Amino acid sequence: MTTAERVPELDWTDPHCPVARALDLVGDRWSLLVIRDAMDGARSFTEFQRRTGIARNILTDRLRRLTAHGLLARRAAPSGRRQEYVLTDAGRDLFPVIVTLRQWGERHAFEPGEPHSILVDKDGVPVPEVTPVGADGGVLDSGTTRVRKVE
Amino acid sequence: MTTAERVPELDWTDPHCPVARALDLVGDRWSLLVIRDAMDGARSFTEFQRRTGIARNILTDRLRRLTAHGLLARRAAPSGRRQEYVLTDAGRDLFPVIVTLRQWGERHAFEPGEPHSILVDKDGVPVPEVTPVGADGGVLDSGTTRVRKVE
DNA sequence: CCTCGTTGGTTGCAATTCGAAACCAATCAC
């Protein structure tokens, strides 16, 4: 079947803004935590529930939504567990979002000295700060960029 | 006054995880859109309301929350408008989060060819893709990093 | 001085969403 079927989202909060569309898909209290845990190895319903602490009926809904929107794929597990949810390419592409949220949280949501988990590479080295840079390599911020509206 | 007063948030969803703490502060449907608009020049209650389309009572609540948590500062406006909300350093530091969300949205929440606003630097050049890189400069993803839990 | 428009809200209420807990069917391990 060659039909390019699309996600079942019709009424966007702000149809031209990619930020708003992204938040329409993952901008609730739990979706990004589910993605976080998927990136950290969670696969099963029970495992997501245990890690996030989300209510079970809400988790059912979020897994379904994320699957319907193409961020997770649901499939029968090879062995014991009966099904599993794995990240799609789109889901994996949220990695920079999770990392920047994490880095912001580290800096602004903890008291100095308060312990928190950290993200490390495969050698155990902490991941450096992620920041937008311009074509010339200079750091960008909200003062040196602007949104160009589509006409 | 030297008292280092802290934000009024007591019960975190997941106290050790910076991602979860960040989402406790801005992980709802509207907060990041308010931040987005603040970065895009919005200052007044009316302007935020107009740009986001959020219900007025909810906007009141979000502006208060974001102010209480130190992402916005509320102050009397110099001229006509009676007060204005401006980003604090913490609020401005969400820039990489907004940009990565935006870039994810551009890639995964639009049909090919569907128009959307874009982020450009002051010369009008589109902002390059933002992605975590390791100490050695190599691109990182969820497969080449892990969360080290704090004991 | 009176009125009108604007700003920055508040209030009330209905509808939606969330969360806790109980329940349940299908394996699976023994």
Added chain:
DNA sequence: GTGATTGGTTTCGAATTGCAACCAACGAGG
């Protein structure tokens, strides 16, 4: 075949949202 585990569903009360109406303060115009 018995009990534990997995992956849910159902129910119901509580919290959050959204809409719409209302309102006080201020400024501009006449």
